[in-house]
Amino acid sequence: MWRGLVQLSGRVGERPGQAGRYATERRSAITPQRGKRLGRSRFHFGQAGSQRGEGGAVSASEVDLGGLRGEIRRNEPMSAHNSWRAGGRADRYVRPADIQDLCDLLQRLPNDEPLLWVGLGSNLLVRDGGFAGTVIATQGVNAIEQVDHDRFRIEAGAACNKVARVTAKAGCVGAEFLAGIPGTMGGALAMNAGAFGGETWPLVSAVETIDRDGKIHRRDANAFRFGYRHVEGPMQAGFVACELTVPKGDTEAAQTTIRALLARRNATQPTGLPSCGSVFRNPEGDHAARLIEAAGLKGRCRGAACVSEKHANFIINTARVEDEAHANDIEDLVIEVRDTVLARFGVELRPEVRIVGERA
Template identity: 60%
Template sequence: MMTAIKQTLRGNLKLNEPMARHTSWRVGGPAERYFEPADLDDLAEFLAQKDKDEPVMWLGLGSNLLVRDGGIRGTVIITSGLLNEIELLDEGLVRAEAGVACAKVARFCGRQQLVGVEFLAGIPGTMGGALAMNAGAFGGETWQHVVAVETIDCHGQRHLRQPAEFAISYRHVKGVADEWFVAAHLRLHCGDSDTATARIKELLEIRNASQPIGQPSCGSVFRNPDGDYAARLIEASGLKGCCIGGACVSEKHANFIINSGNATAAD
């Protein structure tokens, strides 16, 4: 079946692709199939032709994700670097595809003199992932600015959805079954480009000073409980620097687990 589908696709379909190459933790076994669509039409073609029972998993920059050592059954669809269009649709309205890095969205909006999403510069993922979990940082959250999303279903059909069709909460979004995000429409306020650039620079300096940048991690691991911080609780438990195999609680930020060089997913 996959051999026949491959002949109709313009993107790259690989077999037994090691996921450690594609996750920020640098761990994980192989995906049975790994698909890099050429564009949204190519993605729709794949979804329309795949077996209805074929498991599908979506991947952006591979942050906030732990792939088991045994790998992934089914097909992993990669969006980063491919579904990467970002454009100004109207005054104050930006469309960003799922594979666009969050930091790129922040910088693009700043150049367009649009403000409000500077916090995205500190999130090491893509817009698809940010939509899926309502990613946030420094007091901002993704869905605060979303006025519509484009989705694609398991048959390759595309839909335009409104925020009211989703249950949105802290780091959690419950959407329509068997549909996945392919683009966000963001409504932003007009502002000053220099001010936005300065704010992005400030947030990145805060992040770099407090987080183990440059070491393999998935970003923050645990959600903050009401009225407290996961990092404070972990540090208070005396777990900073604690290691199991090659997986270590960061000495710099207790809500980060880093791969010290030879970690497995089991660690």
């Protein structure tokens, strides 16, 4: 899952066990109302944000960003802003102070400026050659507000684990699984992030999106379709906030569930080492970790990048110093794992991680 305020994916997979506007089959994206099936797409590493336009466009370096209240940095090392602790530099890194600051930023940037939206960077790798564009970090867009007894307005930069704690403390039950997602609500919305059997979009009643002109649009959740790690809906630049409906329940039980989920995560995942979380989505009827382990890839390394011995769907960065950590090694290992599983079992694993930028 990539976390933060993100571009909508444009594809949908499946949503288990839901009625109404949700798909009713475990591995299907059909709803009676829409009567349309969208299958799983092929594996690819996508480039984030908009592509550069042809000649005549205004360079972002020529744009005056004076007056913005957030942080602005040039030639920023993205290894400091992703959980793999590896990767190249970004031409420009901006952390807006709040939603209005974000709107002001987008209104000033050229429409063809490549953008990379980043939350906690827990599902992101920037190649060693860097990102030739503007990184927009969303940690300042992070308000959480209880607007009714069971409704919460959550901004895109709010950490998922904080959302779980706030809703549980308010006596609401159903968002505890968010404690197991090491990212922000923007990324959770963009890919229908899930953990421990829970998923984001069943809780969503409305969203706010932002376009490349810095305008905010509010939309009901039924304007979108979602499935397993996919969301499809009206295309804007990204999600800026959402409204979650979390039913009232037992506060103590919810907090106990959160503690149990975190203990389970710590027991089964290499949480103390730099990683992006799960690298691949689970294929239909199976688990990526099982296939990777069955292919004999546990412990396989490329440079400092290694397939975790604790959980085979994690690739960890074992470098002791930053200069030893190379995004190329991580990407090469991701590709090796994918190709080996495909050759052994005929199953093509699809990544959850976004790999962007240029190879060095």
